[in-house]
Amino acid sequence: MQLGHLNQIIPQEKDFKVELARYWQPENRFVIVGSVGAITRLIAPIIRGKDLDPAILVLDPGGEHVIPLLGGHSSGAERCALELAAELGGTAVITSSCFYERRLPVDCxxxxxxxxxxxxxxxxxxxxxxxxxxxxxxxxxxxxxxxxxxxxxxxxxxxxxxxxxxxxxxxxxxxxxxxxPPTLWIGVGCERGTSITVLRRGIARSLDEAGLAIEAVAGLATADRKANEPALLALCEENRWLLRTYAAENLATISAPTPSETVFKEMGTASVAEAAALLTVGNKGSLLQTKRVYHASKSEKGAVTIAVAESTIAIAPQRGELHLIGSGPGDPALLSNDCKGALSRCSCWVGYKLYLDLIEPLRQPEQIRFDGELTKERDRCSEALELACQGARVALISSGDSGIYGMAGLALDLWLQRTKRERPKFQVHPGISALQLAAAKVGAPLMHDFCAISLSDWLTPWHVIEKRIKSAATGDFVIALYNPRSKDRDWQLAKTQDVLLKYRRHSTPVALARQLGRENESIKLTTLEALIPEQVDMLTIILIGNSSSYSKDGMMLTPRVYTGTQ
Structure with missing residues (x-):
């Protein structure tokens, strides 16, 4: 199970009823293998209500059917069943009217x-x-x-x-x-060693006074000197909030409503709580409540100053997920179960319109498409990452395998530019690449060393591409050519053909695979000399054999062993 569905397995020697009761909290999810009747009788005595029960999923011993028995919406059992079934190649047995009437599940x-x-x-x-x-x-x-x-x-x-x-x-x-949505930022100033109970009470009272919900809090903001304050760290961990800290000189640049000379003498800035909150939400944000001071009771320590600001965008990377999906050549039947499970999990699908169209049958009503344009890869990656940093579960979709001329590299580069605590979850889900399917369609042309070269000079200068073509030719690699020819790049394939003919026999077999996995798929075998560049476009992938490759009876083969080695 690639998506981490199972965090813990209860051993057979343990009393299952005891363990079930022990973990019976609404944030937990149980996957139980067995009959629906037996499991229903097992959980019936401890069911307490929608707000208090976990998700219960029943899986048959063969892994073919997943049934969300309890907590379908409130605890996410239906969504988990869809993910698990997709990953196992099984079926989610969902009986709720909301699902079958394709209504938006507003409660989840x-x-x-x-x-x-x-x-x-x-x-x-x-x-x-x-x-x-x-x-x-x-x-x-x-x-x-x-x-x-x-x-x-x-x-x-x-x-x-x-x-x-x-x-x-x-x-x-x-x-x-x-x-x-997580748009509220709590600016905090506190004495060293302040009790967490003082901090909790101060935040709760400030939010209550302002008519704000604690569920909307994105995180805490304070001075660098408080970065290791135990109560702040514990409260952020407890609520899965971010903690942002700022140097005193940066806080001092903010014009706060209620500056303090005492704070300036101690911290080097006249404001901590208000300034930190305003600095976090930026120029477009606003201060919803000026600072309030709360002191410890007899059994507590310290004091805390609280201010509340609102950002114009949600910020919750610790809740977000960015899944890089390789959708394969086009046919949804060729999509891996791992990819199907990740797609089922995500509320946002980002990708080039054509690629999203091909997997449209898998999309649920509440899942939103973000259609991008060709050659706008950086824009799509940036949009997907921003959505994930807001807390959304996002699928960034490439054709083929996202790690082979896909979006994974650019997305990872942008992800790595963020600090560790500001990164959403990042996971790459492999798909079937075009060269794999093309090879399967024509036989076994990749049985020896091979390489892939893109002829697009959009991101790589032509002199570098030409050098790689010559190296592949002299090294006797089987070559897969991606992006061979477009309306604006109509000469590179002919140039490549000329280079290869200097190093390969003219009868070297060549496979042209167009629209792989799609309705208008076409496969053609020709030779290096007979290849007509004008008959090739961007929807074609080309496989060029090595010195041992040959074609016969409509099939292409590269022997695993060179002649004379055995």
């Missing part, structure tokens, strides 16, 4: 965007009942990405600025169903 969709939920189980239950009756939903959104509205939503969403609403998206505390 925000999690995949990195948002946190508030509201009672009863209020969410009533909202889902109204949605099932096809009643349009009135929604107010004050923060967070609005592109979730591009989902295939049924029933309709009516976005409003005031009046009665069905659910709310924003930083404010709302008595009802709410999703909270």
């Amino acid at each position: 969709f925000g999690e995949a965007w990195g948002w946190r939920r508030s509201g009672t189980a009863e209020s969410w239950r009533n909202l889902m009942k109204n949605q099932a009756r096809a009643q349009p939903m009135r929604v107010m959104q004050n923060s967070g990405d609005r592109r979730w509205l591009n989902a295939t939503i049924f029933p309709l969403i009516d976005m409003v600025e005031a009046g009665s609403i069905d659910f709310f998206i924003g930083p404010n505390h709302y008595e009802g169903c709410s999703w909270h």
